[in-house]
Amino acid sequence: MDSLSLIGLSKAYGGVPALRDVTLHLAPGRVHALMGENGAGKSTLIKLIAGVVPADAMVVRRGATAVSLRNAADAAAAGFRFIHQELNIVPQLSVAENILLGHPSPRRFGVLVDWARMHDRARAALAFLGAAHIDVTRQAGDLGTGDRMLMRIASALVVEEGQAAPCLYVLDEPTAALTATESAKLFAVMSRLTAQGAAILYVSHRMEEVMAVCDDVTVLRDGAHAMAAPIAQTTQTAIIQTMTGRQQTAEPPTGPVVRGAVACDAIGVVSGRLRDISFTLQAGEVLGLAGLEEAGQGDLLRLLLGMGRVKSGQLRVLGGPAPTSPVQAWARGVAYVPRERRSEGLMLGMDVRCNTLLPHLGSFGILARKGPETVRTRDLADKVRLRYRAPDQTVRELSGGNQQKVIFARAIAGNPRLLLLEEPTRGVDVGARAEIHALIRGLSAQGCAVILASSDLPELLGLSHRVLIQQDGRQAALIDRAGLTADQLLARVYSPNPA
Amino acid sequence: MLKHLRQSGTLIGLLGIVLFFALQLPDTFLTARNLLNVSQQISMLAVTAFTMTIVMVMGDFDLSVGSTASLAGIVAAVLFAAGWPVWAGVAAALAIGVVGGLLNGALVAYVGILPFIATLGTLTIFSGTAFLVSDGKTIFGRDIPPGFAGFARSGVTLTEGVTVPAMSIAAVLVLLVVYVTLEHTIYGRRLYAIGGNVHAAELAGLNVRRLRLSAFALTGLGAAMAGLMYASRVASANPTQGAGLMLDAIAAVFLGMTMGRQGEPHVMATLVGVLILGILDNGLTQMNVDSYVREILIGGIVVAAVAMSSYGRARG
Ligand SMILES: Nc1ncnc2c1ncn2[C@@H]1O[C@H](COP(=O)(O)OP(=O)(O)OP(=O)(O)O)[C@@H](O)[C@H]1O
Ligand SMILES: [Mg+2]
Numbered sequence: 125m126d127s128l129s130l131i132g133l134s135k136a137y138g139g140v141p142a143l144r145d146v147t148l149h150l151a152p153g154r155v156h157a158l159m160g161e162n163g164a165g166k167s168t169l170i171k172l173i174a175g176v177v178p179a180d181a182m183v184v185r186r187g188a189t190a191v192s193l194r195n196a197a198d199a200a201a202a203g204f205r206f207i208h209q210e211l212n213i214v215p216q217l218s219v220a221e222n223i224l225l226g227h228p229s230p231r232r233f234g235v236l237v238d239w240a241r242m243h244d245r246a247r248a249a250l251a252f253l254g255a256a257h258i259d260v261t262r263q264a265g266d267l268g269t270g271d272r273m274l275m276r277i278a279s280a281l282v283v284e285e286g287q288a289a290p291c292l293y294v295l296d297e298p299t300a301a302l303t304a305t306e307s308a309k310l311f312a313v314m315s316r317l318t319a320q321g322a323a324i325l326y327v328s329h330r331m332e333e334v335m336a337v338c339d340d341v342t343v344l345r346d347g348a349h350a351m352a353a354p355i356a357q358t359t360q361t362a363i364i365q366t367m368t369g370r371q372q373t374a375e376p377p378t379g380p381v382v383r384g385a386v387a388c389d390a391i392g393v394v395s396g397r398l399r400d401i402s403f404t405l406q407a408g409e410v411l412g413l414a415g416l417e418e419a420g421q422g423d424l425l426r427l428l429l430g431m432g433r434v435k436s437g438q439l440r441v442l443g444g445p446a447p448t449s450p451v452q453a454w455a456r457g458v459a460y461v462p463r464e465r466r467s468e469g470l471m472l473g474m475d476v477r478c479n480t481l482l483p484h485l486g487s488f489g490i491l492a493r494k495g496p497e498t499v500r501t502r503d504l505a506d507k508v509r510l511r512y513r514a515p516d517q518t519v520r521e522l523s524g525g526n527q528q529k530v531i532f533a534r535a536i537a538g539n540p541r542l543l544l545l546e547e548p549t550r551g552v553d554v555g556a557r558a559e560i561h562a563l564i565r566g567l568s569a570q571g572c573a574v575i576l577a578s579s580d581l582p583e584l585l586g587l588s589h590r591v592l593i594q595q596d597g598r599q600a601a602l603i604d605r606a607g608l609t610a611d612q613l614l615a616r617v618y619s620p621n622p623a
Numbered sequence: 624m625l626k627h628l629r630q631s632g633t634l635i636g637l638l639g640i641v642l643f644f645a646l647q648l649p650d651t652f653l654t655a656r657n658l659l660n661v662s663q664q665i666s667m668l669a670v671t672a673f674t675m676t677i678v679m680v681m682g683d684f685d686l687s688v689g690s691t692a693s694l695a696g697i698v699a700a701v702l703f704a705a706g707w708p709v710w711a712g713v714a715a716a717l718a719i720g721v722v723g724g725l726l727n728g729a730l731v732a733y734v735g736i737l738p739f740i741a742t743l744g745t746l747t748i749f750s751g752t753a754f755l756v757s758d759g760k761t762i763f764g765r766d767i768p769p770g771f772a773g774f775a776r777s778g779v780t781l782t783e784g785v786t787v788p789a790m791s792i793a794a795v796l797v798l799l800v801v802y803v804t805l806e807h808t809i810y811g812r813r814l815y816a817i818g819g820n821v822h823a824a825e826l827a828g829l830n831v832r833r834l835r836l837s838a839f840a841l842t843g844l845g846a847a848m849a850g851l852m853y854a855s856r857v858a859s860a861n862p863t864q865g866a867g868l869m870l871d872a873i874a875a876v877f878l879g880m881t882m883g884r885q886g887e888p889h890v891m892a893t894l895v896g897v898l899i900l901g902i903l904d905n906g907l908t909q910m911n912v913d914s915y916v917r918e919i920l921i922g923g924i925v926v927a928a929v930a931m932s933s934y935g936r937a938r939g
């Protein structure tokens with residue numbers, strides 16, 4: 125196969141440049157990492173070559189021939205396959221229908237859908253991905269986050285009969301929603317695809333991952349090309365330096381818990397799928413929640429947010445009974461970062477100011493007061509290193525990682541006493557991730573209790589004082605972080621109580 | 624640029640309509656008398672549409688506003704006939720509107736029925752109640768106190784022959800109240816947040832149920848006001864007289880939504896929608912266009928405006 129050249133890509137949104145004259149060469153059989161801070165222009169570049177956003181300037185060549193990419197159909201015909209950062213699934217349709225969406229569905233007599241064949245093809249795509257456990261007849265909306273991602277990846281892997289194999293796969297942060305095991309399966313598939321001669325353009329903020337699976341790297345900074353090199357000839361430090369313009373410093377460990385009041389006390393709590401939940405959380409303590417995907421981490425956080433009912437056992441939160449609604453929880457000083465930023469977190473059509481201050485608007489009085497709200501928003505946005513134009517910019521226009529930062533800013537805006545976090549740094553770049561970690565440590569030092577569910581093990585280990593491991597809703601172990609390595613933690617996730 | 628054109632397209636449409644009638648009806652259309660007359664004609668629709676905007680901001684609907692209006696008129700008239708003073712009858716009718724709205728809100732927010740279905744149900748209930756209370760008859764004549772009917776005929780005289788009708792003033796007051804509520808209070812901001820993403824609003828600690836309940840109550844109150852204005856204007860009440868309000872009010876909000884940055888409703892934009900519908904109706908009537916043809920034309924214009932706007936949005 126010929127190599128692909130993306131030449132002189134430029135795009136401005138409303139006069140503000142998001143991408144400035146970027147050129148990229150993709151060699152067949154190689155994985156090319158596209159790196160850059162949140163808002164650097166990675167997703168924009170991808171949308172241009174996918175034909176979903178019109179480019180201001182762009183030339184794409186395969187070998188010596190020009191490829192025209194005016195719309196999504198052009199891109200598909202050129203053999204490009206995409207997994208976008210924020211493409212939503214159709215929750216009401218089955219997994220099989222979602223996987224074959226955008227491909228002509230197999231027919232019988234020309235009109236009837238050939239369900240059997242449809243299911244076979246969807247199953248084949250999932251099996252190729254090592255995700256045969258997903259039932260293709262289930263409604264997509266019932267899948268967990270990781271399985272949804274696998275389903276979307278499978279959808280990009282479907283090759284129509286009689287069609288040439290795709291020559292380029294573009295993956296925009298596919299692992300942000302995957303556990304370590306699921307990611308490993310994806311990497312295995314990627315190496316099979318490159319062995320078949322396809323090129324892969326890969327976006328991720330997880331440095332270790334990029335260093336391990338990619339062959340080349342291009343770094344964007346403020347929408348412009350900043351560096352391109354084979355991975356073997358560069359270092360993680362150099363890449364981060366180019367991305368951020370700063371040296372990466374190691375994060376300090378979380379300080380010891382200053383024994384104070386009890387923030388949260390659970391004794392043998394049973395609720396929904398949750399069983400045997402027993403722990404005492406001190407003010408200022410950070411409790412990590414680990415487990416396989418959907419082992420009940422989300423259920424536990426939502427119970428504390430007042431979304432569930434305690435069936436038996438005792439649960440006390442911030443010196444009172446467990447809250448019975450999120451309204452009550454927030455009013456008592458609980459704050460929450462949900463797992464899915466777009467469906468559970470943001471009002472995409474509303475501005476940064478309103479999204480950030482939403483739970484705390486009441487503290488400004490009855491009348492909306494734009495002045496003080498704007499000041500407060502600016503202050504919070506700086507804290508989380510939000511890259512945005514103005515407090516009244518709509519959140520839809522922010523890059524994925526920056527949308528995530530808005531939700532985090534919202535959670536810390538009211539000086540919470542109990543902070544519930546689900547994947548707080550999903551899709552956030554290295555620099556801002558360290559900044560958010562520092563904010564969490566700062567809150568903890570001031571006596572805010574934190575419960576953190578994260579599939580990012582270094583994050584979990586770096587922040588927590590103790591780790592609670594769940595297995596299918598049950599509390600399987602509660603262990604001290606001290607002296608625990610990531611490998612040991614991973615092992616405990618699979619078998620919580622070693623002999 | 625294109626976006627601005629799309630957003631202001633509806634406003635340009637309104638100006639175009641005004642210009643058209645001004646040219647077609649040079650002697651009668653752009654006169655103070657006719658314009659004040661239009662303002663009175665549309666005042667009931669205006670009040671209904673302004674308060675309908677409150678629930679539509681949350682992405683909800685209220686199909687029952689027309690029958691709430693009828694019921695409110697009937698209740699007031701029946702109480703007047705029973706010898707109640709004007710203020711008491713009016714207060715009771717407004718209270719009926721609030722109660723109806725609370726019922727809608729409870730069904731939607733607490734029972735969890737889709738607004739379309741819940742308010743379709745209450746539409747029938749309210750309208751049935753109006754027939755029951757009135758015995759299916761129109762209440763008029765001596766049963767309607769002059770003090771009540773006089774409201775619609777009163778106004779503030781500016782200069783000789785130019786009187787701003789009290790109904791128009793009432794509509795402007797409602798507009799201002801709804802405007803401040805939606806755009807300048809925390810309450811309004813929260814309603815918009817619910818419209819933006821209910822699930823997220825709930826997780827962020829908004830009291831979604833109570834907010835929805837109260838918003839429906841306000842819409843019910845507005846519908847009852849409109850019903851009373853109608854009864855006052857025709858000095859009578861019958862159980863179907865508010866029926867036409869619902870579709871027009873929703874159409875007005877939809878026309879307004881074409882002007883929203885993200886396609887969301889705003890009450891000032893609803894005003895533009897109300898003016899378009901009202902002026903079309905007035906102008907076409909003056910041009911002696913058959914009333915059925917008028918309906919076809921107005922329906923076509925609403926569909927075209929909304930279609931153009933969503934096409935523009937899809938194209939980005
Ligand atoms: N629809 C839009 N309107 C206006 N500005 C936009 C729009 N989409 C993106 N932008 C801006 O373009 C810039 C680049 O965004 P992009 O999504 O490409 O970033 P990214 O590199 O993918 O970041 P992340 O790592 O957070 O996903 C950002 O500043 C963003 O605010
Ligand atoms: Mg992105």
